[in-house]
Amino acid sequence: MSHYPTSTLTKNKGKWYVFMTIPKELRPYFKDRTQLKRSTKTSDLTHAKAVQHDITTAMRAELDAARPDPLQKVADLMSWSLDELKAMMRDDPERLERMIIGQTVQPFIGEPEEDRAIISEQIRAEEAYKLFKATTEEKETTTKAPKLSEVAEEFFASKPYDKLKTEMDAKLSVGQFIEFAGDLPVDQIETRTGNRWHDSMSGLAYKTIKKKSSYISRLLDWSVRKDKIERNPFRDITIDYKLGTPTKHFIPFEQSELHELFALSMPDHLKTLLTTLMVTGCRLDEITLLEWDEVKVKDGIKYFDLTKSIVKTTGSKRLVPCPTVIEHLYPVVAGKTGQVFPQFKRDADGKAQSPASKALMKYVRKVTPDRQKVVHSLRGNLKDLLRDAGVPEDVNNFITGHSSGDVAGSYGSGPSLKVRADALNSVEHPWLRTR
Numbered sequence: 001m002s003h004y005p006t007s008t009l010t011k012n013k014g015k016w017y018v019f020m021t022i023p024k025e026l027r028p029y030f031k032d033r034t035q036l037k038r039s040t041k042t043s044d045l046t047h048a049k050a051v052q053h054d055i056t057t058a059m060r061a062e063l064d065a066a067r068p069d070p071l072q073k074v075a076d077l078m079s080w081s082l083d084e085l086k087a088m089m090r091d092d093p094e095r096l097e098r099m100i101i102g103q104t105v106q107p108f109i110g111e112p113e114e115d116r117a118i119i120s121e122q123i124r125a126e127e128a129y130k131l132f133k134a135t136t137e138e139k140e141t142t143t144k145a146p147k148l149s150e151v152a153e154e155f156f157a158s159k160p161y162d163k164l165k166t167e168m169d170a171k172l173s174v175g176q177f178i179e180f181a182g183d184l185p186v187d188q189i190e191t192r193t194g195n196r197w198h199d200s201m202s203g204l205a206y207k208t209i210k211k212k213s214s215y216i217s218r219l220l221d222w223s224v225r226k227d228k229i230e231r232n233p234f235r236d237i238t239i240d241y242k243l244g245t246p247t248k249h250f251i252p253f254e255q256s257e258l259h260e261l262f263a264l265s266m267p268d269h270l271k272t273l274l275t276t277l278m279v280t281g282c283r284l285d286e287i288t289l290l291e292w293d294e295v296k297v298k299d300g301i302k303y304f305d306l307t308k309s310i311v312k313t314t315g316s317k318r319l320v321p322c323p324t325v326i327e328h329l330y331p332v333v334a335g336k337t338g339q340v341f342p343q344f345k346r347d348a349d350g351k352a353q354s355p356a357s358k359a360l361m362k363y364v365r366k367v368t369p370d371r372q373k374v375v376h377s378l379r380g381n382l383k384d385l386l387r388d389a390g391v392p393e394d395v396n397n398f399i400t401g402h403s404s405g406d407v408a409g410s411y412g413s414g415p416s417l418k419v420r421a422d423a424l425n426s427v428e429h430p431w432l433r434t435r
Contacts, residue, residue, distance in 0.1 A: 016048035053175020281382035321421035
């Protein structure tokens with residue numbers, strides 16, 4: 001297998017491109033260019049990284065195709081045609097080898113000019129013999145197992161992941177592993193290869209390293225089931241929990257920052273969204289995906305029905321009371337349907353978090369540069385406020401989706417809707433008084 005430089009991503013005129021340096025010996029076959037360049041056809045870095053390894057594989061194949069056939073050089077050195085050489089290799093490789101060796105030891109005849117010609121032929125035959133042996137030995141040791149990139153293509157074609165984002169993360173991780181270890185035949189991947197790859201990612205968080213490793217392990221598990229390999233070498237790996245950087249958790253805003261944040265001028269739909277996140281403790285995606293027919297009333301209590309939503313965990317499938325302070329923002333109208341926040345288009349997985357987060361973070365960064373303070377920090381703020389208001393921890397967890405949820409069956413239905421509503425309404429939000 002030829003080893004080529006790793007590819008890089010560079011943005012040019014709004015699009016991401018994959019670049020790869022052309023080895024010096026191959027540049028004459030590419031009009032002396034020094035690099036290959038291919039467009040990812042996207043301006044999104046995450047998407048670009050997800051397709052990078054596929055484009056890199058195609059680039060390597062292009063370089064391989066341009067590389068001269070070593071057998072052609074053997075034929076040229078021996079003044080044979082390539083067809084003659086291949087026929088001899090097929091029919092009687094041992095005789096072919098003897099013929100080449102014979103050229104390297106042919107005797108001199110005592111005539112200076114003719115002896116110089118014999119020396120030239122010997123030198124050419126010695127070079128041909130080295131190439132011949134290298135070519136035949138490489139064929140003998142070549143594995144029949146497919147390369148990892150080929151197996152990965154089959155694996156992803158089987159649609160192993162339900163969500164597009166997860167599939168893209170997995171493709172990115174596979175590409176990164178190939179960039180590190182090379183496009184190995186799948187049966188040549190060893191446990192130590194995985195360990196070295198993990199060590200190379202020590203600058204990432206432990207959870208990130210573990211997630212990336214799990215993508216490769218799942219691909220190798222699939223390879224075992226498809227009889228491509230005998231065993232999954234990643235099964236023998238235990239990632240040291242000390243590997244990688246410590247996980248940085250999001251932290252709540254200071255009260256002064258909340259006052260400043262909610263005093264900022266912003267479009268009404270963003271202010272409504274931000275306020276809702278603050279007073280309910282919901283996740284951003286839970287509210288951005290909210291439909292009008294999920295705003296309901298039961299026993300005089302208005303609430304958001306999240307039991308059918310695309311949510312993170314079973315505990316997230318719950319009923320969240322609509323606090324009094326925002327009731328006027330969510331009128332219940334019979335027959336009204338559609339997305340409450342249509343400004344945020346849903347992606348292929350039916351999610352809308354990315355554009356909403358981008359829109360709100362613009363205002364968060366006006367208040368604080370602290371990278372641990374983000375939109376998600378508002379959940380931490382509400383949990384603290386509920387705790388300070390004397391709300392029991394189990395009620396607190398149920399409201400914020402950290403418990404068994406409203407569809408957990410055998411675990412009961414949790415605290416009543418009234419208990420949850422009373423808990424949320426017990427919290428003071430002085431930063432909202434400017435509305």
